Amino acid sequence: MSWTRQGGGHERRSYHHGNLREALLEAALQLIAANGPAGFTIAEAARLAGVSPAAPYRHFSDAGALIAEVALRGFERFADALERAWNDGRPDPVRAFEALGRAYLSFARQEPAYYAAMFEARIAAEAYPGLQAAGDRAFGVLRDASERLIGDLPRETRPPALMMALHIWSMSHGIASLFVRADPSRRKLPMSPEDLLEAGVLLYLQSLGLAGAKKP
Amino acid sequence: MSWTRQGGGHERRSYHHGNLREALLEAALQLIAANGPAGFTIAEAARLAGVSPAAPYRHFSDAGALIAEVALRGFERFADALERAWNDGRPDPVRAFEALGRAYLSFARQEPAYYAAMFEARIAAEAYPGLQAAGDRAFGVLRDASERLIGDLPRETRPPALMMALHIWSMSHGIASLFVRADPSRRKLPMSPEDLLEAGVLLYLQSLGLAGAKKP
């Protein structure tokens, strides 16, 4: 990729945009944030990027491919954020696990467009190489953290790490879709989504003998 | 509402459809099931109902109103299904609670169009009177069941019923959206969604001292 001018500034464009691919992905994020994945069109993205409606086809075969690319990048950022939060189990696994949960919701809140592209766009993951893998990497963070958390448990009371990761993921995703998304249909909560998730995770860990009996 | 012919059969139509409102809602379900809430248009629904594109406007002001009506009915059916499953806590609260969870996923699986209209359509609930209330009624089943389940717990270890209901709802919804929906982006699971949810709920209840230590 090469461009002549740096940054996304709106100085007078020359014939070649120079950074159109990135500009289109950026535009897609704006449009998805505003109206959901269905509210995105190539024509509108081109308009936002200040380019003719035919130009995007030099970079993406169709709208699906563009959204898939957004989702792919979303999963990568998501995995990064989760990894940073888990911080390899520091300062201690339980605390790091809670940080992981907060990071999950924080991502859904800060990056609603990425989150929507990842989970609401109805993309056929197998049609876009790399997408599945990126999703797996994000989930892998949760799975590894779970594995680490339950590593010291006696064999009889140790649940499968995969199952545990799925439980935590499901609850996190459920809270994110029901209560975090700035959606007109969002319901009101008597507590913050973060507190709700933390309490749920703590109770879950408690049942495994992994967290103190109380920590409200 | 009045109609001259019963049923949705496709016998020769007369000038008046007679049951268009219902036919449109039915068509909407088909379209939403096929392509999600965004894949629904008034024109296409009219076509499916065998009626001119202007006819739907006699019954719905716009597409949003039609989808909102679908969501409303969905919440009503959903609440009914959950209530039947809970069965007032019989044969015993824990078992009934598990049945409630299965009913949740079963609804998401059997009625994906309703489920999508209810949770993915981005409807402004407050704009459609009754919608919020219908949603509240469905959630209320879960809340009442939670209340009943924890009723006998000692005050110190008893969580707020509302919070507990939110946890269960979130996990159920998370599992439903991630693993039940017949969506091209759905991920594979090493177990059935029902088993995953049941295990999660049991662990959760266990942490409250409400379920046996093991029941795989």
Place this chain on the structure above:
DNA sequence: TGTACATCAGTGAACGCGCGTTCACTGATGTAC
């Protein structure tokens, strides 16, 4: 029981709109020499 009439559900033609997609083109960029 029959007739006149009001009601209103559905018609069909029309409109403007935005989208997806194509095409031959153009002009900027980079490279070979």
Place this chain on the structure above:
DNA sequence: TGTACATCAGTGAACGCGCGTTCACTGATGTAC
């Protein structure tokens, strides 16, 4: 360092399409008498 040329990103005009929405209308239904 300068020139010729290949490459290719972006143009702009055009197309067909389906949608939303309106309108004056029509004909079936139900009701008052």
